Amino acid sequence: MIEARGLSKVFGTAWALRELDLVVAQGELVALLGANGAGKTTTINLFLGFLQPSSGVALVNGQDVHKAPLASKRELAYIPEQVALYPMLTGLENLEFFTALAGHTDYTKAQLGEFLERAGLAPAAIERRAGTYSKGMRQKVGIAAAMAKRATTFLLDEPLSGLDPKAANEFSTTLRNLKHEGAAILMATHDIFRAKEVASRIGMMKAGRLVDQIDSASLGHAELEAVYLEHMRDDAATVTARAS
Amino acid sequence: MIAAVLKKELRQYVRDGRVLVLVGVLFGLGVAAALSGWNTVRAMEAERAAASAVDRDVWDNQGQKNPHTAAHFSRYAFRPITNVSVFDPGVNTAVGGAVWLEAHHQDPATLRPIEDAVEIHRFAQLSPAWILQCFAPLLLVLLVFASVAGERERGTLRHMMSTGVRANKLLWGKGLAALIVLSTLAPLLALVLAMVMASGASPLPDAAARGGLLVATYAVYLLVCLFIALAVSARSRRSKTALVVLLGFWALSAVVAPRLANNVGALVHPAPQSAEFWSALNEASSGAFWGTSEEAKKRQEAVRERALAEYGVASVEELPINYDGYMLQASEEFANEVFDEHYGALHDTLMRQRETARYFSLVSPTIAIGNISSALAGSDVAAHHHFTNAAEQFRRDFIRLLNEEMIEHAGKDGYNYQSDNAFWRQTPDFQYTPQTISEVWPRIWPDVLMLALWCLAGLSLATSGVRASFAEEATS
Structure with a gap:
């Protein structure tokens, strides 16, 4: 479970995140929408322990990420917009490295290959350089690294950005599967x-x-977009009214 | 975690053909340096042994000759070539390996191999020590410059941080990987050792302790280079920036600073010009005794009175010894004091130059390891000074022996008296024992301390640098 309680971050005098209360339960996927600078990446960074909160707590599976940084990362996977790999190592070797860093050094090559295949990587690509x-x-x-790590919580920062429609669709399917797996x-x-x-x-x-949390099943695509655009207008009154 | 980083780094090094080429080139240079050092030492040792034998033969068979004439004809004191100079020849090729043992004169060492060398050899002498001091750090720079900066550029640092990797474990994993690559040059050390053993040159006293200290101090030096490279990589946002900074530091530390340090030392504490020095020395040692000045005449008169008093006679003619020989010995003793004063001042100047140059080790660890290396190899300026002092002491004893031959046996014949081969063959050879390690240690401990401080500072910079890169990456 991912949980924020009154989580805030101030850089100088600027509030990057203010009083965030949020719970993401197991089997749940919460998407944060917002313009650049809205505080989405700051939220992810606070859950990763990269940033020290100005107030409040960030919890991953009940562990305060700042008090127990290693324990909180044990079952946490982070997938950024650009998954950075070592170009001279194969996909399999990259996976071996990142799972070893997470403390899983007992996988065989075959097992690591299975994780990559389950993540959707073609078998022919597994031994190719990244x-x-x-x-x-x-x-x-x-x-695959998240699967191999046996992660139960995921932090994804713009993971769909720049993916072609087919790849985005495959990634969406993977996310749905992960959600269904708990x-x-x-x-x-x-x-x-x-x-x-x-x-x-x-x-x-x-x-x-x-400023808002919406059950995604309650609105259609067009309605959701309209609500989003309404929030993004520089009209404090509208935003405040809806947030309340 | 360290093992995972280490394995990944080694995999990358193996995949990167440039690393293999660099290691191969350095290995090749090392082999060439070891063979070159071995060849040079063998040639110098063979030359010394042959020249020494000829010198003895010529001396022993010079036939009938006045002892003082023989003292001008005289002999050479040869410095034995030590086997460790295969590793670090230091100043050996520049300072000369033989001193002419002449009456009335304390001559400088001669037979300098560098006089016969081509120009490029004068600029940089290929030796295993020079490879380790100059090129091994360059290899480390090229291995390590992108180690942290490259992770930031690729975004893999952030990926690693999300797994909970710690800064110090990343540092050690990367550092160990670079050291393992560098350790592939270890067979080179075995080759150098074999070349040292096979050179046939004289072993230095305390060879095992010297070898151990050399290995330990070079290991610390390479750690210094590694830590600095890691620190710069960690503090740079881009690997190209890290490379430029590190190459600049390498050029300053390994190439510019050692030469600049010596030049500044000579500028701050100028030694007298050669012609000026010899002119002053000759006037003070010979002219002041044998000259026609009042002062010289007084000195000669004082010697005459001392001789008369010593033997209780009223005139030189009544002396039971040869007075010419007595005067010659007295002039030697007078000149020896002058030599001590002039050479002592020159030596003090050279030592002050060295101390000034040593301050540059604050910006260049290469200067510190260079001082340690040549001192332990018995090939630094101080070791040469120790040899010339020993040669001079021998010269004084040797000339005294010849003068005493004349004093005791020449009688009224004076300069017409002649000794024969039987006497020449009784005279001893110059025997030289290089300094022990306990005699060397007082002059290298400041350099060892400086190297240790560099190591601690480098480790601190590398650790804080990697931590800072983690912190910057977290907020980027």
Whole structure:
């Protein structure tokens, strides 16, 4: 489970995140929508322990990420917009390295290969150098690393950005599978339509605040977009009214 | 975690053909340096042994000759070539390996191999020590410059951080990997050792302790280079920036600073010009005793009175010894004091130059390891000074022996007296024992301390640098 309680981050005098209260239960995927600078990546960074909160707590599976940084990361997977791999190593070797860093050094090559295949990487690509991989293939290695780590919670930062439609569709399918397998997933994205497609709930962020949370099944694509655009208007009254 | 980082780094090094080429080139240079050092030492040792034998033969068979004439004809004191100079020849090729043992004169060492060398050899002498001091750090720079900066550029640092990797474990994993690559040059050390043993040159006293200290101090030096490279890589946002900074530091530390340090030392504490020095020395040692000045005449008169008093006679004619020989010995003793004063001042100047140059080890660890290496190899300026002092002491004893032959046996014949081969063959050879390690240690401990401080500072910079890169990456 991913949980924020009154989580805030101030850089100097600017609030990057203000009083965030959020719970992502197991088997749930929450998508955070918002313009650039709305606080989505700051939220992810706070859950990763990269940033020290100014106030409040960030919990992953009940562990405060700042008090127990290693324990909280044990079952946590992070997939950024660009999954960074070592171009001179094969997909399999990259996976071996990142799973070893997470403390799983007992996998055989065959087992690691299975994780990559389950993540959707073609068998022929597994032993190829990652320098030849497309963005979608790198994302699959990231997913495989999460699977190999036996992650139960996922933090995704713009994972769909730049993927071609086929790769985005495959990635959406993977996310749905993970959700059905009981993973708690928090995803920051700009892609309203993919968010609607995969998320259980959609949070809308603006100027560091979570201004709305919507059950994704309750609205159609067009309605969701309209609500989003309404939130993104620089009209404090509208936003405040809806947030209340 | 360290093992995972280490394995990944080694895999990358193996995949990167450039690393293999670099290691191969360095290995080749090392082999060439070892063979070159071995060849040079063998040639110098063979030359010394042959020259020494000829010198003895010529001396022993010079026939009938006045002892003082023989003292001008005289002999050479040859410095034995030590086997460790295969590893680090230091200043050996520049300072000369033989001193002419002449009456009335303390001559400088001669037979300098560098006089016969081509220009390029004068600029940089290929030796295993030079490879380790100059090129091994360059290899480390090229191995390590992208180690942290490259992770940031690729985004893999952030990926690693999300797994909970710790900064110090990343540092050690990467550092160990670079050291393992560097350790592939270890067979080179075995080759150098074999070349040292096979050179046929004289072993230095405390060879095992010297070898152990050399290995330990070079290991610390390479750790210094590694830590600095890791620190710069960690503090740079881009690997190209890290490379430029590190190459700049390498050029400053390994190439520019050692030469600049010596030049500044000579500038701050100028030694007298050669012609000026010899002119002053000759005037003070010979002219002041044998000259026609009042002062010289007084000195000669004082010697005459001392001789008369010593033997209780009223005139030189009544002396039971040869007075010419007595005067010659007295002039030697007078000149020896002058030599001590002039050479002592020159030595003090050279030592002050060295101390000034040593301050540059604050910006260049290469200067510190260079001082340690040549001192332990018995090939630094101080070791040469120890040899010339020993040669001078022998010269004084040797000339005294010849003068005493004349004093005791020349009688009224004076300069017409002649000794024969039987006497020449009784005279001893110059025997030289290089300094022990306990005599060397007082002059290298400041360099060892400096190297240790560099190591601690480098480790601290590398650790704080990697931590800072983690912190910056977290907020980026």
